[in-house]
Amino acid sequence: MKVLLAKPGLDGHDVGVKVLAHALKAAGHQVVYTGLRKSIEEIVQKAKTENPDVIGLSILSGTHQILCEKMNAEMKNNKVNIPWIVGGNIPAEDVNALRKTGAIEAFPTGTQIETVVNYISNFKK
Amino acid sequence: MEPSVVQNKKEEIKNVFLESGLEVKPLYTFTDEYKKNPDFKEELPGQYPFTRGIHPMMYRKRPFTIRQYAGFASPEETNERFNFLIKNGQTGLNVAFDLSTQCGLDSDDPRALGEVGRVGMAIDTLEDFEIAFNGIDLDKITVSLTVNGSAIVLIAMYFALAEKRGYDLKNLRGTAQNDILKEFIGRGTWIFPVDKSVKLVVDTIEYCAQHVPKYSPVSVCGYHIRESGANPVQEMAYAFCIAKAYSDETMKRGIDIDEFASRLSFNFDIYGNLFEQIAKFRAGRRLWAKIMREEYQTKKEESCWMRMIAGGGGAGLTKEQPENNIVRTAYYALVSALSGTQTMALCTYDEAFTIPTEKSAEIALRTMQIMIKEMGICDTVDPLGGSYYVETLTNQMEAAIKKEMTKVDEQGGIIKGVATGKIQEAVSHQAYQREKAIQDGVILKVGVNCFKKEEAKRAIEFHPYNIEAAKRQVEKLKRKRAERNNEKVKLLLNVVRDDAIKNVNLMPSVISAVKEYATVGEIIGALKEVYGEYDEPIFF
Numbered sequence: 001m002k003v004l005l006a007k008p009g010l011d012g013h014d015v016g017v018k019v020l021a022h023a024l025k026a027a028g029h030q031v032v033y034t035g036l037r038k039s040i041e042e043i044v045q046k047a048k049t050e051n052p053d054v055i056g057l058s059i060l061s062g063t064h065q066i067l068c069e070k071m072n073a074e075m076k077n078n079k080v081n082i083p084w085i086v087g088g089n090i091p092a093e094d095v096n097a098l099r100k101t102g103a104i105e106a107f108p109t110g111t112q113i114e115t116v117v118n119y120i121s122n123f124k125k
Numbered sequence: 126m127e128p129s130v131v132q133n134k135k136e137e138i139k140n141v142f143l144e145s146g147l148e149v150k151p152l153y154t155f156t157d158e159y160k161k162n163p164d165f166k167e168e169l170p171g172q173y174p175f176t177r178g179i180h181p182m183m184y185r186k187r188p189f190t191i192r193q194y195a196g197f198a199s200p201e202e203t204n205e206r207f208n209f210l211i212k213n214g215q216t217g218l219n220v221a222f223d224l225s226t227q228c229g230l231d232s233d234d235p236r237a238l239g240e241v242g243r244v245g246m247a248i249d250t251l252e253d254f255e256i257a258f259n260g261i262d263l264d265k266i267t268v269s270l271t272v273n274g275s276a277i278v279l280i281a282m283y284f285a286l287a288e289k290r291g292y293d294l295k296n297l298r299g300t301a302q303n304d305i306l307k308e309f310i311g312r313g314t315w316i317f318p319v320d321k322s323v324k325l326v327v328d329t330i331e332y333c334a335q336h337v338p339k340y341s342p343v344s345v346c347g348y349h350i351r352e353s354g355a356n357p358v359q360e361m362a363y364a365f366c367i368a369k370a371y372s373d374e375t376m377k378r379g380i381d382i383d384e385f386a387s388r389l390s391f392n393f394d395i396y397g398n399l400f401e402q403i404a405k406f407r408a409g410r411r412l413w414a415k416i417m418r419e420e421y422q423t424k425k426e427e428s429c430w431m432r433m434i435a436g437g438g439g440a441g442l443t444k445e446q447p448e449n450n451i452v453r454t455a456y457y458a459l460v461s462a463l464s465g466t467q468t469m470a471l472c473t474y475d476e477a478f479t480i481p482t483e484k485s486a487e488i489a490l491r492t493m494q495i496m497i498k499e500m501g502i503c504d505t506v507d508p509l510g511g512s513y514y515v516e517t518l519t520n521q522m523e524a525a526i527k528k529e530m531t532k533v534d535e536q537g538g539i540i541k542g543v544a545t546g547k548i549q550e551a552v553s554h555q556a557y558q559r560e561k562a563i564q565d566g567v568i569l570k571v572g573v574n575c576f577k578k579e580e581a582k583r584a585i586e587f588h589p590y591n592i593e594a595a596k597r598q599v600e601k602l603k604r605k606r607a608e609r610n611n612e613k614v615k616l617l618l619n620v621v622r623d624d625a626i627k628n629v630n631l632m633p634s635v636i637s638a639v640k641e642y643a644t645v646g647e648i649i650g651a652l653k654e655v656y657g658e659y660d661e662p663i664f665f
Contacts, residue, residue, distance in 0.1 A: 010224035010240050012313020015353050015556050018665040022557035035661040036313045037228070039236065061224055062479075062590060066239035091478065091587065109478055110444035113560055 001120060004052035006034040006043040008071070011061035016088065020056070023113045027121055040070045044078050054123060055084035056116075057103075064090050064106075065097060072102035085119070087111060143401045145358040147521050153513035170465075170506045174414035176407050176519065177507035178465040179430040184503035189461075190468040191493050192269060192434065196221030196246040197480055198594035199601075200257035203246040207261060209483065213490055218261070219269045219470055221245030221480075222279070227314040229275040229649030232598045241595035244480060245271075248279065249602045250609075250642040254286045263292055269300040269344070269434075269468075274316040276303035277325045278648045281635040284337060289640075300341040300390060303329060306367045307346045309543045309659075310552055311353030316649060319544040321656040325631065327374045332632035334375075334385040343371060344392045344434065351394035352440045353549075354556025357405045358522065362529035363548065364391060365413060366539035372421065386417060387427035390467075392434045395457040396441025403509060404518035405526075406435070406464035412523050436461040436469040436493075442477050446572035447585050450474035455492050462502045463509055469493055475585045482588045546662035553665050602644065609642040617641055618651045625655040 003024055005017050014036060021031045032050050034043060047055055059067055068086055075084070086098055087107035098106035107116055141149040168174070171181030180186065193215055196203045207218055222245040225237035231249050232241045241247045246257060258268070263286075272279045280301050287297050305322040308315045315322060329342040347355075347364035355363060368389055375385055393409075395402055414429035423429060438457045442450045454471045461469050471492060473485035481489070496502050509515045533539055533548075542548040562568040569575050617638040624634045631652075638648055 009238075010228050010230075010236065012224075012308070012315075014313060015311070015553070018553040019557045019560045021665040022554070023560075031665075033663055033665055035663050061240065062243050063239035070238075089478070112564065114564060 002030045002052040004032045004047055004050050004055045006038055006057050007036045008038055008040055008043055008057055008067045009063050010037055012036055013060040017058035020113055020116060023117050027117050040074045044074045044080055047080055047082055055082055057086040058088050060089040068098050068101040068103055143398055144356045145525055153517050174411040176411040177510050183506040188497050188503050189466050190217045191215050192217035192219040192468050192470050193486055193489055194219045194221050194470055198242040198591040199598045200246055200253040202594055204257050204259055215490060217267045220271055222272050223247045226645055227272055229316050229645055231644050231646030232602050234646055241598055243590055247598045249644045250605050251282050251285055251639050252605055254282045263287055267298045271302045273302055273305050273308045274314045275645055275649050276301050277329055277635055278645050280329055281639045285636055285640045294337045297337055298339045300344050303343045304346045306543055307349050310549055311349040315659045317656045318659050323374055326371055328630045328632050330375045330385050331378055331380055331630055334380055341388045341390045344390045346392040348392045348394045354552045357401055358525045358529050361405055361409045361526045366530055366533045370539050382421045382423050383425045383428050386423055390432040394438055395435055395460050396438030399460055400518060402460045403464050404515055404522045407519040408522035412526055432467045434468040435466045436471045439472050442472055443570055443573050444477045447474055449572055458493055458496055478585055479587045482586055546664040550664035605642055613641050614643050618643055618647055621648055622651045622655055625652055
């Protein structure tokens with residue numbers, strides 16, 4: 001599985017996304033990481049060139065709803081049909097709202113790394 | 126005769142290792158490592174090498190400053206929270222800025238979408254500072270600005286505000302975090318390429334040495350390096366390497382070490398083994414003093430002081446059973462006080478989820494006040510001094526930190542290590558190892574991998590995002606842009622740009638620009654035109 005991990009917005013906390021990158025690699029997946037502070041536009045362009053099986057957004061500043069809505073619009077505008085998930089500092093009660101934005105799954109605060117790795121490993125292409 | 130330890134061979138005990146790799150014995154006596162530091166018997170607080178504290182009387186004379194991190198929404202709301210904290214006995218301010226401000230973007234910048242006033246207060250122009258600090262006596266309450274990438278602008282605003290309100294810059298106290306090298310390792314609010322970023326930090330150090338001598342322009346942060354995955358030895362070693370790098374660069378401008386060294390301060394992390402942290406701070410104080418005196422030949426005593434803020438330990442707190450974090454932070458406060466900190470700031474118990482509510486901020490404040498008023502923590506200086514265990518560990522930590530610093534030097538120094546991403550790679554690798562250790566139950570966390578409990582859905586109250594305040598902030602910015610003298614602003618921004626090209630100290634031109642209400646985004650934007658932006662090397 002090829003996974004594109006991305007940090008949209010201005011949030012600079014990248015410990016979690018890097019730990020996930022390590023864990024995904026250890027589980028045998030290929031990981032591409034965008035680095036910090038990418039715009040949604042840049043992330044979608046990166047997805048077009050990398051063509052991953054799944055995209056993961058990491059957001060810890062609390063802007064997840066706004067950024068996910070933007071992600072959904074940008075993916076549609078570019079006719080990119082790659083499933084994407086979101087994780088980070090996300091209250092459990094926001095999960096349903098995030099799923100409605102088009103994220104196929106949202107991993108709230110306190111999710112174990114293992115849970116995300118298993119989710120991606122069991123992902124049907 | 127030396128005491129001996131009777132070993133019970135039948136009793137099997139586990140080997141214990143600290144995060145730093147040091148092995149812990151079940152009992153320490155007047156032997157071995159304890160005696161390795163020949164001076165320990167004579168060591169006194171307030172005397173070189175300051176292992177036991179930088180002042181002779183420490184908290185007996187004055188307790189540590191309580192400086193909770195605060196700031197959200199607009200300057201108006203933040204001013205209210207500041208006044209609440211001061212009214213409740215807080216003795217300093219520790220200002221949180223939103224990410225747009227920290228990244229040098231104005232509140233109406235499209236990239237600031239959703240971020241205005243979210244994780245801290247939004248600042249666009251000097252007017253915002255005037256509102257935020259309204260009614261606060263800058264002589265009585267020292268202010269710490271937690272900002273890095275755009276620090277030069279915010280420091281300039283603070284000085285401009287102080288001048289406008291009639292304070293003498295010669296006597297102005299306060300601190301800016303302004304440690305950009307650690308931002309490349311953790312936290313991530315860098316803007317410019319590494320060398321230009323360091324140049325800006327050195328500009329502030331030089332300017333303060335000459336014009337604002339009591340201000341601390343840099344607080345070197347081991348904190349965020351540790352939060353990103355470094356162990357306690359690396360935390361200290363990297364911080365000292367960074368502090369040395371700023372010192373070296375400043376001295377290259379012909380400034381004597383004694384003109385600025387005493388104004389360098391540190392920000393450290395607390396979570397983890399209690400004794401390891403205490404020893405880390407005692408060892409750090411001794412080693413920093415030796416570095417300053419032996420390597421840098423400082424003449425002034427204060428130049429050897431490792432002054433610090435400590436108390437936080439976000440990575441030690443858990444999302445599970447969040448109330449347990451109240452207990453954890455109380456222990457962190459104890460560690461910090463037993464380590465001789467100058468300033469204390471605790472994480473609030475809900476910080477793993479949200480920015481602090483008024484209630485959680487109050488609990489953190491009371492935690493420190495209970496310790497000061499009820500526990501006798503201020504009565505005696507360095508109460509653990511002389512402990513077989515703590516003194517032994519202090520000696521071992523000193524040697525380990527020194528060794529780690531040598532390793533960085535051998536690899537080309539900290540600036541190079543950060544620029545190539547090698548330090549970040551090492552730290553992130555350790556973060557993964559730590560996460561695995563927690564998952565495998567090697568590192569135990571109550572509520573996470575032991576004593577787990579099904580939890581009620583909403584354990585804590587969330588501090589709501591104030592979208593109305595964000596809108597008002599944008600309107601205020603637009604109004605200010607319309608009413609200021611725009612011709613003058615344009616001219617002054619050109620001076621900033623020219624000074625950047627000429628490679629002279631930027632503080633004077635930035636101060637002139639902020640006084641005419643040039644925005645954070647405009648000034649940082651002008652510098653970006655000259656310096657470009659950092660191209661992050663992707664390592665994990």
